[in-house]
Amino acid sequence: MSEIDFTAGGFPGQRYHDLLDELRARAPVVPVRFGGEPAWLITRHAALERALRDSERFPQGPAYRRHTEPPIGRSFISMDEPEHQIYRRLATPTFRPIAVARADRGPMIELAHELIDVFEDEPVVDLMEGFARRFPLAIICSMLGIPREAERDFQRWANGLLSFPFDPEGARRAGQEFTTYLEPLVRERRRAPRGDVLSQLLLAEVEGRRLTDDEVLSHIRLLFPTGAETTSSAIGSLLYALLVDAERWKHAVEKPGSREDSIEELLRWESPVAITPRVSASEPIEFEGVQIPADAWVLFCYAAANRDPRAYRDPHRFDPTRDPGHLLTFGPGARQCPGMHIARKELAVTLDVFCERLPKMRLVDEAASRPTGTVLRRPDSLRVELRRR
Numbered sequence: 001m002s003e004i005d006f007t008a009g010g011f012p013g014q015r016y017h018d019l020l021d022e023l024r025a026r027a028p029v030v031p032v033r034f035g036g037e038p039a040w041l042i043t044r045h046a047a048l049e050r051a052l053r054d055s056e057r058f059p060q061g062p063a064y065r066r067h068t069e070p071p072i073g074r075s076f077i078s079m080d081e082p083e084h085q086i087y088r089r090l091a092t093p094t095f096r097p098i099a100v101a102r103a104d105r106g107p108m109i110e111l112a113h114e115l116i117d118v119f120e121d122e123p124v125v126d127l128m129e130g131f132a133r134r135f136p137l138a139i140i141c142s143m144l145g146i147p148r149e150a151e152r153d154f155q156r157w158a159n160g161l162l163s164f165p166f167d168p169e170g171a172r173r174a175g176q177e178f179t180t181y182l183e184p185l186v187r188e189r190r191r192a193p194r195g196d197v198l199s200q201l202l203l204a205e206v207e208g209r210r211l212t213d214d215e216v217l218s219h220i221r222l223l224f225p226t227g228a229e230t231t232s233s234a235i236g237s238l239l240y241a242l243l244v245d246a247e248r249w250k251h252a253v254e255k256p257g258s259r260e261d262s263i264e265e266l267l268r269w270e271s272p273v274a275i276t277p278r279v280s281a282s283e284p285i286e287f288e289g290v291q292i293p294a295d296a297w298v299l300f301c302y303a304a305a306n307r308d309p310r311a312y313r314d315p316h317r318f319d320p321t322r323d324p325g326h327l328l329t330f331g332p333g334a335r336q337c338p339g340m341h342i343a344r345k346e347l348a349v350t351l352d353v354f355c356e357r358l359p360k361m362r363l364v365d366e367a368a369s370r371p372t373g374t375v376l377r378r379p380d381s382l383r384v385e386l387r388r389r
């Protein structure tokens, strides 16, 4: 068994991918550790695609009941079918492709400019702090119907809510504090609904009954961190991937038509969600010739699958011209990310606004900007010199 514990974090830049190369070369499923416990890591693209669609051997509910329900409460992510689909449909109409395509880009662009206005006159700025952590949080708040007033607390809660496997106490505390903040808002929206997700949830019905306040709160506690943390990681890694090579950045600035391909390649090259943990079925199973005991951690490793040489030629190369093939980053199957359309739109707006407004910016410290982490992956900081014309 590899002694690597995948809750440990760290592994900046290529170091993580070298580790995954080594594990993938050994087998499609390798024993590792997760939170000190034995776990099985799926390393290859074809195996992961099969596992994602196999809810018999890898049911989704149990893992989320272990690591998401304690701080977030009971929401569709931890439910089994058919309940999962019923609640998911109710909670996510605002995130569907047509709704996202119809939503005006104007307010998103304005928000991006507003955040850049704050640091535009600084010679050097950390774009994780100044932009990547703020932009998706502000967008998800406005979609959910939460005012942006307590941004620092929001960042802490969003981060805390997803940290249960690493810091259970911190995650529970974040859940409680966020709930205390949300309760008066829920009462207010019950009195006067608006067009936001909070109001939609309050008006939604399952089998002829309205959702309870607890159910509404759990869904807000789910959508808030999943909407903010993942996309902020993607924004940080996208800016890193382009700025790390001056020619690549210049190309993005000069050829707006290339930006969408750069976004798709980033989603392959540095999956913001590197791993989602599952718990195997309640009977021992065999998968890809490997025996996995009942109720064991199984780590779905998008980061390893997305750089599998069996699926992508020269997989460590960032190459926006490549065919992204079957991109697994948002997880195909019944659990496919409902936020993928809004995330792509946020990435597109970010790139357009930075390329147009700050085309000459450059990385100050490449090594310190490398995406890092074993589960969620992103730069800790992304310091750039702005160098306006």
Ligand code: HEM
Binding pocket: 060, 076, 077, 078, 088, 095, 222, 223, 226, 227, 228, 230, 231, 234, 271, 272, 273, 276, 329, 330, 331, 334, 335, 336, 337, 338, 339, 340, 342, 343
């Ligand atoms: C680049 C950004 C994002 C990435 C890489 C990402 C990735 C993923 C992945 C891999 C899954 C599948 C998890 C599994 O199979 O267990 C997932 C599910 C989910 N994502 Fe995202 N996500 C992103 C953005 C968002 C956004 C913006 C939202 C906000 C609505 C969101 C909300 C969710 C939810 C609620 C689920 C659970 C789906 C279910 O159980 O039916 N994600 N995401």
